[in-house]
Amino acid sequence: MIDIHSHILPGVDDGAQTVEDAINMAKLAVEEGVTKIIATPHHQNGKYVNRKQDILEKVVELNNILQNENIPLEVLPGQETRIYGELLEDLDKEDILPLNHSHYLFIELPSGHVPRYTEKLLFDIQLKGFTPVIVHPERNSELIENPEILFNLVKKGSLTQVTAGSITGHFGKKIQKFSMQLIETNQTHFISSDAHNISTRSFRMRESISVVEKEFGRQAVYFFHENAELLIHGKTVYKQEPRQIKRKKFLGIF
Numbered sequence: 001m002i003d004i005h006s007h008i009l010p011g012v013d014d015g016a017q018t019v020e021d022a023i024n025m026a027k028l029a030v031e032e033g034v035t036k037i038i039a040t041p042h043h044q045n046g047k048y049v050n051r052k053q054d055i056l057e058k059v060v061e062l063n064n065i066l067q068n069e070n071i072p073l074e075v076l077p078g079q080e081t082r083i084y085g086e087l088l089e090d091l092d093k094e095d096i097l098p099l100n101h102s103h104y105l106f107i108e109l110p111s112g113h114v115p116r117y118t119e120k121l122l123f124d125i126q127l128k129g130f131t132p133v134i135v136h137p138e139r140n141s142e143l144i145e146n147p148e149i150l151f152n153l154v155k156k157g158s159l160t161q162v163t164a165g166s167i168t169g170h171f172g173k174k175i176q177k178f179s180m181q182l183i184e185t186n187q188t189h190f191i192s193s194d195a196h197n198i199s200t201r202s203f204r205m206r207e208s209i210s211v212v213e214k215e216f217g218r219q220a221v222y223f224f225h226e227n228a229e230l231l232i233h234g235k236t237v238y239k240q241e242p243r244q245i246k247r248k249k250f251l252g253i254f
């Protein structure tokens with residue numbers, strides 16, 4: 001299994017703090033059946049700055065450590081970039097690191113809202129030949145309230161990634177329900193861990209996959225596995241026509 005979102009690089013953000021933390025995360029990932037993992041440190045989220053070159057060097061270091069420890073996990077380079085005004089300029093400056101050097105780019109929205117310039121920026125990113133992958137939209141409170149905002153972005157070519165722990169209910173019922181709706185309506189293309197540690201923000205990949213299989217069948221599981229594989233090779237991922245989430249009618253009078 002391939003996990004495309006993790007904070008396994010030690011000492012760069014709020015994920016693994018030490019090399020020992022990273023090793024413990026790697027061991028647990030392997031137990032979960034993960035063979036390749038993209039390290040996606042936070043970038044420009046107001047707290048952490050992790051530029052492309054620094055990440056590339058640290059990924060090489062971590063792979064050497066894991067090899068010495070005989071842990072069969074390959075770490076690939078990536079970045080979780082918070083949406084910000086100068087993102088395109090910084091893409092030109094080579095500060096931004098697409099996932100495993102592909103044309104797929106992680107974009108994180110703030111947790112409480114969707115900036116007004118989002119649609120335009122995601123469009124401009126696509127004009128440059130990149131495909132934005134919006135990370136964990138199911139945890140954004142504005143998108144939960146107004147799911148048509150996400151539908152519009154997906155319709156216009158952005159992809160999305162749902163976090164495993166959201167599917168298993170570790171972020172609460174509301175987020176779990178929205179995650180399931182996003183899968184059901186073809187508005188998400190990847191499931192990944194966004195693991196930060198081995199306790200409070202762990203992998204939950206296996207658990208989430210069994211929920212998806214139970215709710216949506218084996219086909220859905222293949223779809224997500226296959227897409228992660230296609231992404232790391234820079235190939236075109238599978239998409240199905242997205243549908244709007246049907247809102248429950250209130251008061252029974254409609």
Ligand SMILES: [Fe+2]
Nearest residue numbers: 005007080194
């Ligand atoms: Fe993350």
